[in-house]
Amino acid sequence: xxxxxxxxxxxxxxxxxxxxxxxxxxxxxxxxxxxxxxxxxxxxxxxxxxxxxxxxxxxxxxxxxxxxxxxxxxxxxxxxxxxxxxxxxxxxxxxxxxxxxxxxxxxxxxxxxxxxxxxxxxxxxxxxxxxxxxxxxxxxxxxxxxxxxxxxxxxx
Amino acid sequence: xxxxxxxxxxxxxxxxxxxxxxxxxxxxxxxxxxxxxxxxxxxxxxxxxxxxxxxxxxxxxxxxxxxxxxxxxxxxxxxxxxxxxxxxxxxxxxxxxxxxxxxxxxxxxxxxxxxxxxxxxxxxxxxxxxxxxxxxxxxxxxxxxxxxxx
Numbered sequence: 001x002x003x004x005x006x007x008x009x010x011x012x013x014x015x016x017x018x019x020x021x022x023x024x025x026x027x028x029x030x031x032x033x034x035x036x037x038x039x040x041x042x043x044x045x046x047x048x049x050x051x052x053x054x055x056x057x058x059x060x061x062x063x064x065x066x067x068x069x070x071x072x073x074x075x076x077x078x079x080x081x082x083x084x085x086x087x088x089x090x091x092x093x094x095x096x097x098x099x100x101x102x103x104x105x106x107x108x109x110x111x112x113x114x115x116x117x118x119x120x121x122x123x124x125x126x127x128x129x130x131x132x133x134x135x136x137x138x139x140x141x142x143x144x145x146x147x148x149x150x151x152x153x154x155x156x
Numbered sequence: 157x158x159x160x161x162x163x164x165x166x167x168x169x170x171x172x173x174x175x176x177x178x179x180x181x182x183x184x185x186x187x188x189x190x191x192x193x194x195x196x197x198x199x200x201x202x203x204x205x206x207x208x209x210x211x212x213x214x215x216x217x218x219x220x221x222x223x224x225x226x227x228x229x230x231x232x233x234x235x236x237x238x239x240x241x242x243x244x245x246x247x248x249x250x251x252x253x254x255x256x257x258x259x260x261x262x263x264x265x266x267x268x269x270x271x272x273x274x275x276x277x278x279x280x281x282x283x284x285x286x287x288x289x290x291x292x293x294x295x296x297x298x299x300x301x302x303x304x305x306x
Contacts, residue, residue: 097203097205098203098204098205099202099203100200100201100202100203101194101195101199101200101201101202102200103197103198103199103200104195104196104197104199106195113202113204114204116200116202116219116221117202117204117217117219119200119221120200120202120219120220120221120285120287121219121287121302123221123275123277123283123285124273124275124285124287124302125302125303125304
């Protein structure tokens with residue numbers, strides 16, 4: 001009996017709220033209560049039409065929400081796939097990192113590449129050893145004699 | 157929360173997976189020399205990776221030889237000036253106030269020793285040689301080997 005009374009008072013409350021809603025006088029909280037009521041399974045038949053109307057406006061009111069988890073999920077998957085593909089490419093194309101560009105023409109002939117590499121090493125190591133040359137000049141006997149003669153001439 | 161951590165970890169793994177593929181010399185200014193002059197006429201550029209080169213054991217060997225290009229020499233000198241901080245100067249030759257030869261031992265990158273060798277000669281014609289080497293062997297040993305080849 002008490003439950004029935006409660007149900008009746010709830011339905012009459014909803015009736016009032018529905019009227020307020022159609023007059024555009026409901027608050028957000030009241031609309032939420034109405035929505036809750038209309039979503040019930042055991043909704044009285046006479047509210048079915050109102051439920052349909054609410055459903056339409058509810059769809060319109062629903063703001064699109066941005067969820068970050070799918071973005072992170074797809075970003076992580078993309079990063080993993082990209083790194084796997086990139087690493088595979090690097091490993092399979094490793095031989096292509098051995099190359100020479102001679103006057104703008106690229107070659108992958110390993111003999112030409114190695115000979116060009118050895119030529120550049122010879123350029124670096126084949127230059128005059130400036131320290132040794134400097135010492136040679138200092139140790140040069142002729143030079144020493146020349147310099148000594150300067151002093152003997154000045155004595156005379 | 158656990159799934160966010162899992163996906164962030166996967167993203168980090170992906171980024172870490174890419175980074176070893178990046179070459180160690182890209183942080184150096186001399187990489188611009190190879191990019192700018194490597195494909196030009198009068199230049200010979202070589203890149204060798206993990207190849208045995210007549211007894212040398214390099215992880216990476218990159219060299220460029222440029223003929224008759226004083227601007228290139230000036231550019232290389234500027235790049236070397238920027239790459240020098242923190243490096244050990246093994247040899248330097250300055251003629252008439254201009255750097256004509258330098259051997260630099262760069263700070264290690266991981267387990268790799270790094271060397272830059274530069275030389276400019278004028279006989280019979282102007283010729284610039286720039287070499288960048290990465291090796292797992294001590295750079296002193298690498299230099300000894302190179303200087304022996306006379």
